[in-house]
Amino acid sequence: MLHLRVVCATDRTERVVALLEGDDATTNLVVLPGAARRPPGDVILCDVAREDASLILADLRRLGVTEDGSIALENVELAESHDARRAILAAPGEQADAVVWETVEARTAEDARLSWSYLAFMALAAAIAISGLLTDNAILLVGAVVVSPDFGPLAGLCVGLTQRRSRLVRDALVATVVGLLVTVGVATVVAEAVSALGLVPDAFDFDVGFSSIISNPDVFTAIVALAAGAAGMLSLLTAKSGALVGVLISVTTIPASAQVALAVSFREWDSAGGAAIQLVSNVVLVVLAGTATLVVQRAAYRRRRRRHRGR
Incomplete structure (x- = not known):
């Protein structure tokens, strides 16, 4: 209650x-x-x-x-x-x-705002993701996506589009774009520093492991992003944080951003292009699925609201 x-x-x-x-x-x-x-x-x-x-x-x-x-x-x-x-x-x-719509709207509006703490978490996630890519370490990549708060602005964007709240859409877009730019920037600095110091692992190869997977999006990229967007919105609507953790792990925005930076630093343009497609497709498909989920839930709420008024 x-x-x-x-x-x-x-x-x-x-x-x-x-x-x-x-x-x-x-x-x-x-x-x-x-x-x-x-x-x-x-x-x-x-x-x-x-x-x-x-x-x-x-x-x-x-x-x-x-x-x-x-x-x-x-x-x-x-x-x-x-x-x-x-x-x-x-x-x-x-x-x-x-679903308590007022709490959902308040929570997403707060998470969609650009703040120093949000940027700090994005920067830290970028450093962890670069380390995970260079060492081909799944644990570090999972850690990076869990640390990252990037799903908050994406959820805010879904709510803003559904509710036609232009200010929320604007805030969410600004937070998303700036956050991803910070991620790419920090990852680039870390990659350049590692390269300059000669600390790149001998086993690292752009055509092997997670670096190769991220740079080669396929149909499963779309399937996972759509499922993650719907699951993430449902977890916010019903306040089920356990499901949200799984969503964060499924969405590859942070690893893809780090892969773009890593590939650019090493002048691997094909890899950078593939990772950029992975990044953009994840963002777009997560927002589409999240917005569609909200539209369905809001339609059900409006029907119930009409019945409630008719009592």
Whole structure:
């Protein structure tokens, strides 16, 4: 379940309480008249079944609560009571599949912003990826993609395209492009330094191992990128972090960026071109699959929203 806290102007309290009392998916309703100081008003608390959270939040916004008050939502680890079980059963669907759109939008908007910490992680991921390519070490390549936060802006781009939020699309595009440029730049510096110091492993060969695989995209590149984009969006929608880790490992944006830098440093233009195709195709296909997944989920939500209004 989720815990809902509403601060609303006194003249709205009666309507808000009536709304929450009239929804079978709520429980533990508490009203604290005059308890709020900034903004001033009444405080209303309740627990909400996750399946109906977005519907109730939309109803609260329609009442104008956020115009002079606020809405906060947080996860409840345990809600043990007969009435809580009743509220959960009253909400159609399964808790595990429930999507709280407001939290998804807030999370992706934050992850899509360009920040120093984001660039630092991208730079560190680039250094790890270069090391993995030069040593043909799968563990290091997996470590690089897990360290990288590049899926956040891609998810933000999917949400922005679906919701037609131009600012979010712009922020996500800027973060993606700048982040990948930083990755290529750092990887190039590391590759040049390793080469200048004579530290390139004797066994390294562009035509062997992971370097060759990344530089030669094929049909499986498209299959994996599409599946990863859909799985990544589903993991964000349902807050299943375990699936997201698998997505990060499947997407080869960071290894491909590092491969571009490595190939350019060694003047291996064919390898650089292949890696660039791998990189671009991964980004485009992940965004397409993620956006398609959101479109399907949003259509289901809109149908449920119409049924909810018709009660």
